[in-house]
Amino acid sequence: MKYIPLGTGSCVPDYRKNSSGALLEINRKLILIDCGTGILHTITKTDYDYKDIDAIFITHLHLDHINDFPALLFALKNDPACHRNRDIQAFGPTGLKEYYKKIKELHGETVVSENYKVEIQEMSNSELEYGPIKVSSQKTYHTKNSIGFRFENDGTVFTSTGDTGYNENVVELCRQANTAVMECSAPQEYVKKTHLSPRRVGKIALEANVSRVIVNHLYPVMDKIPMKEIIKKRYQGKIEIAKVGKIYTI
Numbered sequence: 001m002k003y004i005p006l007g008t009g010s011c012v013p014d015y016r017k018n019s020s021g022a023l024l025e026i027n028r029k030l031i032l033i034d035c036g037t038g039i040l041h042t043i044t045k046t047d048y049d050y051k052d053i054d055a056i057f058i059t060h061l062h063l064d065h066i067n068d069f070p071a072l073l074f075a076l077k078n079d080p081a082c083h084r085n086r087d088i089q090a091f092g093p094t095g096l097k098e099y100y101k102k103i104k105e106l107h108g109e110t111v112v113s114e115n116y117k118v119e120i121q122e123m124s125n126s127e128l129e130y131g132p133i134k135v136s137s138q139k140t141y142h143t144k145n146s147i148g149f150r151f152e153n154d155g156t157v158f159t160s161t162g163d164t165g166y167n168e169n170v171v172e173l174c175r176q177a178n179t180a181v182m183e184c185s186a187p188q189e190y191v192k193k194t195h196l197s198p199r200r201v202g203k204i205a206l207e208a209n210v211s212r213v214i215v216n217h218l219y220p221v222m223d224k225i226p227m228k229e230i231i232k233k234r235y236q237g238k239i240e241i242a243k244v245g246k247i248y249t250i
């Protein structure tokens, strides 16, 4: 498995970080996890091609996680170099089907192709098989329907929380993961209950007994915070701060 962050920031504009999004290459499938502002253009800085994306997994419908979704559909339809004829599978929280319906109402045939369909599947505390990959989701502590994802393939486990505060579902989601990507929005004194601080990341990583943590969804204030040192007070495993475009092997 390979994990490539495309956006490590939040809703706050920052051309170096973008909003949320990442590629996951797993068993010859190219998966996009979240689709926030800026990530679509950033794919062109990597060795990957946006036209090759097989499936999209959306954690919740906040714009910093979904704003590039209609832009992706528009690009696939109108890029003269795109000859797609296989369906796109999109997985996400309750409400994603309605969201997609609204996109179609607003943008009509400019985002809809005769050559492929967008197949939406909504998830909450769910499990499914995506080819040989086992995917499960847990409801997180953020919006009414927000979810995090867990991907298991050949004994390797990768998890991604999306936006969340601390709850038991998130610990369960990350349980024994080889790599757990966690949001880490702001320091404890600023952060809302519906987001994680470095202290909360350390607590979840310890309780879930993960091998490696990669933190993302960083507000600008995090540039000045010794995140690793704070997480290390509770969690002794490997800690990394997600970098846009870097390839993490799992």
Ligand SMILES: [Zn+2]
Pocket (backbone or CB within 6 Å): 010, 011, 020, 062, 064, 065, 163, 217
């Ligand atoms: Zn967010």
Ligand SMILES: [Zn+2]
Pocket (backbone or CB within 6 Å): 060, 062, 142, 163
């Ligand atoms: Zn959010």
